[in-house]
Amino acid sequence: MGSTLYDKVFDLHTVRSYGDGRCQLFIGLHLVHEATSPQAFAMLRERGLPVLMPERNVATADHVIPTDTIARPFLDQLGEDMLTRLEENTTNFGLRFLSPGSGEYGIVHVVGPEQGLTQPGMTIACGDSHTSTHGAFGAVALGIGTSQVRDVLATQTVTMNRLKVRRIQIDGELNPGVTAKDVILHIIHELGVVGGVGYAYEFAGEVIEAMSMDERMTICNMAVEGGARCGYVNPDEKTFEFLKGRPAVPTGEAWDRAVTWWKWVASDADAEYDDVVLMRGADIRPMVTWGINLEQSVPIDGLLPQIDETSPEAAASFAEAYDYMGMKPGTSLSEYPIDVAFIGSCTNGRVSDFVEVATALERSGAHVAPGVRALAVPGSNAVREELIRRGIDKVLEKAGFEFRLAGCSMCLAMNPDKLVGQELAASSSNRNFKGRQGSPTGRTMILSPLAVAAAAVNGSVCDPTSVFGQAVTTPDSEGVLA
Numbered sequence: 001m002g003s004t005l006y007d008k009v010f011d012l013h014t015v016r017s018y019g020d021g022r023c024q025l026f027i028g029l030h031l032v033h034e035a036t037s038p039q040a041f042a043m044l045r046e047r048g049l050p051v052l053m054p055e056r057n058v059a060t061a062d063h064v065i066p067t068d069t070i071a072r073p074f075l076d077q078l079g080e081d082m083l084t085r086l087e088e089n090t091t092n093f094g095l096r097f098l099s100p101g102s103g104e105y106g107i108v109h110v111v112g113p114e115q116g117l118t119q120p121g122m123t124i125a126c127g128d129s130h131t132s133t134h135g136a137f138g139a140v141a142l143g144i145g146t147s148q149v150r151d152v153l154a155t156q157t158v159t160m161n162r163l164k165v166r167r168i169q170i171d172g173e174l175n176p177g178v179t180a181k182d183v184i185l186h187i188i189h190e191l192g193v194v195g196g197v198g199y200a201y202e203f204a205g206e207v208i209e210a211m212s213m214d215e216r217m218t219i220c221n222m223a224v225e226g227g228a229r230c231g232y233v234n235p236d237e238k239t240f241e242f243l244k245g246r247p248a249v250p251t252g253e254a255w256d257r258a259v260t261w262w263k264w265v266a267s268d269a270d271a272e273y274d275d276v277v278l279m280r281g282a283d284i285r286p287m288v289t290w291g292i293n294l295e296q297s298v299p300i301d302g303l304l305p306q307i308d309e310t311s312p313e314a315a316a317s318f319a320e321a322y323d324y325m326g327m328k329p330g331t332s333l334s335e336y337p338i339d340v341a342f343i344g345s346c347t348n349g350r351v352s353d354f355v356e357v358a359t360a361l362e363r364s365g366a367h368v369a370p371g372v373r374a375l376a377v378p379g380s381n382a383v384r385e386e387l388i389r390r391g392i393d394k395v396l397e398k399a400g401f402e403f404r405l406a407g408c409s410m411c412l413a414m415n416p417d418k419l420v421g422q423e424l425a426a427s428s429s430n431r432n433f434k435g436r437q438g439s440p441t442g443r444t445m446i447l448s449p450l451a452v453a454a455a456a457v458n459g460s461v462c463d464p465t466s467v468f469g470q471a472v473t474t475p476d477s478e479g480v481l482a
């Protein structure tokens with residue numbers, strides 16, 4: 001019987017088993033950002049400990065970075081303090097820092113793959129739940145808490161239980177206008193936000209195989225929103241093609257050896273899974289969330305659901321969501337004007353996301369509706385520079401978008417980009433929780449970048465094909481930097 005990628009990687013990185021189900025796992029790459037590392041470094045300092053393997057730890061700045069100017073000091077004192085701490089800590093502990101000044105900065109889950117730091121068969125950890133993104137390359141990529149960040153800095157290991165593995169196999173083809181974002185929203189809608197607890201999700205099947213690396217990253221990014229601790233796609237030729245030539249990727253004979261190992265680490269054809277879920281690509285429609293958790297979603301042209309009366313808890317959760325969102329069962333989202341359209345984040349802030357949107361905007365000649373504030377925020381500075389090189393910034397600006405500097409921006413709003421009051425946002429990010437985008441009463445709908453652009457033009461959520469026509473999804477580059 002064969003093994004899954006997850007089990008192969010877990011076994012090969014197990015330093016020791018405690019006998020109670022927990023294992024100490026070696027971490028090949030630890031990514032660090034300013035929001036979850038200050039306390040961890042402080043704990044090291046208290047105990048007089050160094051970072052054990054500085055060369056396996058790489059830092060970037062993303063959450064607090066303003067997207068209008070990165071001139072120092074930042075106007076936001078909290079952000080300025082966090083960045084200063086990270087600068088001090090990376091200098092004092094000898095870590096590589098992809099700093100704003102170096103131009104290499106960006107969202108941690110965008111820069112890792114961009115630099116080629118993220119590779120198949122690795123264990124990757126970061127004090128950030130969306131570390132699951134890196135699983136797109138066939139890595140076991142785990143979000144960890146601040147005390148585990150401390151542990152990894154001090155020992156290059158974490159202690160954790162082995163997860164079960166659920167294969168989510170999607171066969172067939174997607175319909176026109178259906179994107180990777182719709183696929184993951186569909187999966188979460190079907191399996192629920194806690195359905196993946198205790199599991200690693202293996203995404204497989206013809207639909208996943210046909211996807212670009214950028215699209216696979218979008219899917220794996222939100223595995224964690226379905227409750228799975230990590231998600232991954234088995235590495236294939238597309239993975240190798242993406243990685244080849246990137247700064248941290250081996251060359252020459254070492255490249256050949258790496259590819260041999262990367263091929264071996266993929267799940268075996270006869271691997272056994274704890275669970276298998278089969279889906280058909282043709283059943284998936286463009287999706288949008290209407291509520292305050294990620295399973296509260298509907299097909300974009302559907303009506304909002306009636307209150308779920310199957311249990312008192314379900315009914316209460318629906319009622320709470322409708323009350324917060326100021327929406328009613330049986331209505332269409334097209335009835336609710338949006339105030340903000342946000343394209344960006346580690347889910348959908350890569351080159352191909354903006355190219356797709358810009359292509360649709362340019363072909364249709366469409367313009368952002370009056371009264372809508374539309375933001376295009378690249379996931380990294382390299383993404384931004386590539387977009388400028390290709391003239392995408394001009395297309396977006398001509399259509400009425402603000403083209404901003406890189407960062408997490410309004411995904412979480414730990415920086416000046418925030419909703420105001422009860423503003424309603426159409427957002428390409430990954431969470432729609434209450435107050436997520438910076439205003440305690442702000443409202444968020446999660447959808448694909450293309451659907452965000454369509455909502456920006458239309459003034460409210462609509463099927464992107466109604467604004468941009470059928471030829472909406474033009475497969476473009478993998479976000480490969482020139």
Ligand SMILES: CC(C)[C@H](C(=O)O)[C@@H](O)C(=O)O
Pocket residue numbers: 035036063127128129130143412
């Ligand atoms: C700040 C960080 C801890 C957080 C996470 O873990 O995901 C953030 O990135 C988010 O998206 O909410």
Ligand code: SF4
Pocket residue numbers: 062063107108128130345346347407408411412429430
């Ligand atoms: S873009 Fe959003 S989800 Fe991603 S790391 Fe930043 S705050 Fe978290």
